[in-house]
Amino acid sequence: MTRPEPVRFLRTEASMAFPEGRLLALRDGAVHVLAADGWTRLGRERPSTAVWLSREAAEDWCEREGWDLNLLDHVPSTR
Incomplete structure (x- = not known):
């Protein structure tokens, strides 16, 4: 049995539409990006202004924004 690929989380800069920024995840x-219908693939390049978050900080972001914490465990794999 293999371990799942690690997921790294990021947050975009704040904007008028997203005062807390957007939550991003890097996997494979x-x-x-976390969107209304779940995770949406953006591509392979991360936004240059996105900052890395710890898992705890990503959980805090979800709690502030009202997102289900279980979404952090369901970032799609490309494999």
Whole structure:
């Protein structure tokens, strides 16, 4: 049994539409954004202004924004 690929989380800069920024996840070399319908793949390049977050900081972001914490465990794999 193999271990799942690690997921790294990021947050975009704040904007008028997203005062807390957007939550991103990097898995298998692909960047995903948390959207209303779940994780949406953005591509392979992360936004240059996105900052890395720890898992705890990503959980805090979800709690502030009202997202289900279980979403952090369901970032799609490209494999």
